[in-house]
Amino acid sequence: MRSFLAMIRNSFYEAVDNKIFVVLVGFSLLFTVLILLIGFEELPFEETVRGIFRNVEAHFKPVARFGSAPASETGGSPPELLDVSKVERDGKTWYRAEFTVKDPEKFRLKVPPLPGMPEWGASYEGEGGIMACLQFESRMAGFFQVRTGSMGDGRYFLEAKPGKTFETAGAQQITILFGVWKIPLRGVTSMQLVFGIESMLAKFIGGWIGVIVAIIVTSWFVPEMMAKGTIDLLLSKPVARVNIIASKYVGGLLFVFLNASVLVGGTWFAFSLKSGFWHAGYLGSVLTITLLFAVLYSVSVLAAVLWRNSILCIAASILFWVLCFLVNLANSFVNRMSGMFTEAPDWLRTGVKVIYRILPSTSDIGDLSDYFMSLGTPPVGMSAETNAKMFEKIDFAGSIVQACVFIAVMLLASYVVFRRKDF
């Protein structure tokens, strides 16, 4: 145990000695500081409501909008806002907007279908369509209870009660550099903005770039240890070889875990502090980043004991990652083919399935990150049930077990190679 800890501490020194470790931690801290410079402010509620109408207006332009909003195909002239006011109802504040629409019968909106989401894929027409559109946009802006109605003479009203989301996230405007630059948020709440940036940090910065950098940095841990003159001394100590391999592996994991913790923990804290949105699900990405790395690093360790060359370790782990991605793609393709097009031949389906079952599912690990993110905070415009439905088909427990088995097999193979090796 003492030697195990000593080996891990040594891996840590090795990592810290490496400038890249400092650079990585520096990057994470930089992100954190940048976020701390962002202010989240509440916009006057009229502004918020006007924001909703601006978004509705956008549906009257014949352009497909990007992002989560529906693509549109509309005619007629957009609604005109007459008045915005606050009303008290059951002791709660509602926002009330009155507006006119000139030719409601010309309104047409088509929402493209999204698999698994029944609210999408509808088309709206006329007056009712405008109301639905307003309801949708209100929800996007963080209002979860919405009423609409007609007051006659082409006059309508919209009443919206800020939901819990809106109350906790509150702000609708961000300021950068202490108010030098103010950006009103349109179509998103600050919570959604935070959610979006955190998703990007978790999946892209941490889960992709971070993992690649981690593979590169840790690739020379084992080859360096196995260099002539270093390994002799290490093996001459009363430490079993299995412990040497295991501690090097754990040392690498710890290195990535620490880095991921600094990145995710720092940015999480900064966002939470500034926006008031304490999004615990984001912290789960520390685990998914480490798990993904754990899978790839086990490949790297095996490559290291086989070839003792860090470039080959990097190549092996990255190629393996690409392979997992391709197999995953092939798997979803042959499965969809059976439903949508013609049946894929049996041998192909079985073959792909077998490989898919053997290899750890790196895409499931990515989805697991999304799943953690969405816990307690379903993404924009989605109810908790719809969100749960998105993930119910994915067998996370199975994928985690599969990844762990794969890691165990890789490490065992590394040990078998290392055990009888002469140095």
Place this chain on the structure above:
Amino acid sequence: METAALNIENLTKTYKAWLGPQIQALKELNLKVDPGQIFGLLGPNGAGKTTLVKTLLGIVAPTGGAAEIFGVPIGRPAARRRTGYLPEDHRFPGYLTAAATLDFYGALSGMPRSERKAKIDAALDSVGLLKWKKVKTRKYSKGMKQRLGIAQAIFHDPDLVFLDEPTDGVDPVGRKAIREIILDLNRRGRTVFINSHLLSEVEMICHRVVILHAGEVLREGTIQELTRSEGEYVFCVRGDPGPCMGGIKALCTAVSGIDGGFKASLPREEDVDAIVDLLRKSGIGIRSITPVKVSLEEMFIKVLEEDGAKGGRP
């Protein structure tokens, strides 16, 4: 009976390469080292010295035979509990300072933290590296690395220390310091196993030596035993031994005159007495009779040549 520090029986190591020939680095080697000795393993480059030490320390797996270190079969981590090792061409992780290096390898050798902390300064001081305690080893010269290597090898106070070419790349002053360290270990009852091709070094301090060549033991014994030239004596005399030279020549296989006496090769030890009698009878005084010694180096070369003639490894 005290357990031997090292007991090696029929140890064999054949390196198998993917391509190319197999190399038999150790051939059924038998060796015993008693505790408390300074033991020298001599041999030309490629003799298998390093291979032997590596096999004993579990760095290389033997292909045959067995060996024990203080009664524990090699290969088990426990066999390495009481050993220290200075590898030839060792390389310390460059990112560690001298203090961290000792701390790391000390911990791997099973030293508790408090003990490591307490002993680091003294250990570095003993090899003259105290000033460099906080400097990363990648900035060290070869000699400094070697000294740190020795400090590392004895830091955990092992009972058996393997030193593979300990004076390689070290200046004469450094060599002397290393010899002092080895002698000090020996005074404290530790066993020291030195691999070397530098014979004079070994000659100065080793109790017993083995000459290894092409994976086989050619000679084994104390320095005295090995360097005594069989049956050669120098007689220093008062007066001219000329008159009785005829009788002396009859006893010897070879005689040569030297200043103040002669050198004689005698087939039997009793013949020394016979020559003394002859000289005394002729009234010639005897100043001294000394068995001729060859230097270890001469003996070494001779032994290797004989082995070469016998058809050792080309």
